[in-house]
Amino acid sequence: MRTIDWVDGAVEIIDQTVLPGEVKILRLRTVPELVAAIQSLAVRGAPALGVAGAFGVALAARVHADDPVARDEAVQRVENARPTAVNLARGARRAAGLLAQGAAAVLEEAFRVRDEEIAASEAMAVRGADLMVELCGARPRLLTHCNTGGLAAVTVGTALGVVHELHQRGQLAGVVASETRPLLQGARLTSWELTRWGIEHRVAVDSAGPFLMARGEVDAVILGADRICANGDVINKIGTYSHALGARRAGLPFVVVAPESTVDLETASGDDVTIEDRGSAEVTPWAPAANPAFDVTPHDLVTAIVTDHRVIRHDRGDRV
Numbered sequence: 552m553r554t555i556d557w558v559d560g561a562v563e564i565i566d567q568t569v570l571p572g573e574v575k576i577l578r579l580r581t582v583p584e585l586v587a588a589i590q591s592l593a594v595r596g597a598p599a600l601g602v603a604g605a606f607g608v609a610l611a612a613r614v615h616a617d618d619p620v621a622r623d624e625a626v627q628r629v630e631n632a633r634p635t636a637v638n639l640a641r642g643a644r645r646a647a648g649l650l651a652q653g654a655a656a657v658l659e660e661a662f663r664v665r666d667e668e669i670a671a672s673e674a675m676a677v678r679g680a681d682l683m684v685e686l687c688g689a690r691p692r693l694l695t696h697c698n699t700g701g702l703a704a705v706t707v708g709t710a711l712g713v714v715h716e717l718h719q720r721g722q723l724a725g726v727v728a729s730e731t732r733p734l735l736q737g738a739r740l741t742s743w744e745l746t747r748w749g750i751e752h753r754v755a756v757d758s759a760g761p762f763l764m765a766r767g768e769v770d771a772v773i774l775g776a777d778r779i780c781a782n783g784d785v786i787n788k789i790g791t792y793s794h795a796l797g798a799r800r801a802g803l804p805f806v807v808v809a810p811e812s813t814v815d816l817e818t819a820s821g822d823d824v825t826i827e828d829r830g831s832a833e834v835t836p837w838a839p840a841a842n843p844a845f846d847v848t849p850h851d852l853v854t855a856i857v858t859d860h861r862v863i864r865h866d867r868g869d870r871v
């Protein structure tokens with residue numbers, strides 16, 4: 552099952568707002584429909600957003616074939632639908648680079664973005680599983696945060712792809728999925744994917760992670776990223792920084808798994824990243840809220856970054 556794809560002239564996604572209760576396919580025929588799906592998190596996760604960005608430009612090219620001004624405005628709307636994951640604007644810009652050659656060329660480029668993410672997921676799963684065994688020994692117990700499975704990519708995923716690979720090898724002793732407030736990507740989406748894969752797990756309330764680490768209930772933290780800065784700072788779902796601090800205090804490996812399409816050498820550090828704030832209405836309509844969707848984990852708290860091409864180990868002096 553693919554989280555996002557191009558089917559008969561439209562973008563089809565699994566609607567992640569209604570999981571795990573319902574598996575519903577949404578068919579998106581226009582740019583406003585796609586942008587609304589991105590902003591409601593019906594489609595989400597950095598690699599999937601890159602593919603959504605590229606397909607969004609393909610929609611714009613098709614719908615506005617005779618109106619370049621409307622087409623370019625639509626492309627801008629796709630690119631800016633969410634600010635933090637670098638993949639969205641990157642996927643959109645890649646496809647937009649082919650606009651002068653027509654809608655068919657744009658769609659071909661969007662297919663390449665999709666296929667590269669599928670291949671990247673497969674490569675990261677193998678490399679990440681090897682690393683986890685090297686860092687933790689055979690059969691680690693892992694804590695993960697947010698959702699980094701096939702739902703966040705096209706298939707397989709990033710960090711959760713590694714979890715799946717370890718399970719397939721018989722080298723996984725347990726998984727804790729951190730619930731990930733306020734939209735519950737861990738409790739709803741990660742738990743749904745782990746169940747489908749037959750992987751036993753527990754969902755932990757969000758603030759429990761560092762305590763479970765201190766109690767010796769996990770051997771490592773493994774999660775994804777929305778942007779990796781040139782200095783190695785990791786931008787990921789809010790709560791990631793707390794897990795990194797907990798892991799450092801407990802002396803546990805803290806491993807980030809993300810494709811090269813998430814590495815952003817043009818952004819020097821986490822200070823330079825726009826962090827999406829999703830506003831009060833999503834959490835406390837009765838009072839003003841701080842609702843940042845992401846946080847910044849400083850590079851010195853990260854043991855390793857696994858991409859589809861390499862392993863970056865800060866302890867060995869590797870640079871992004």
Ligand code: MRU
Nearest residue numbers: 595596597697703709775776788
């Ligand atoms: O707000 P979301 O659900 O799009 O945030 C997603 C995350 O933070 C994921 O951890 C990240 O995109 C890595 S997914 C492979």
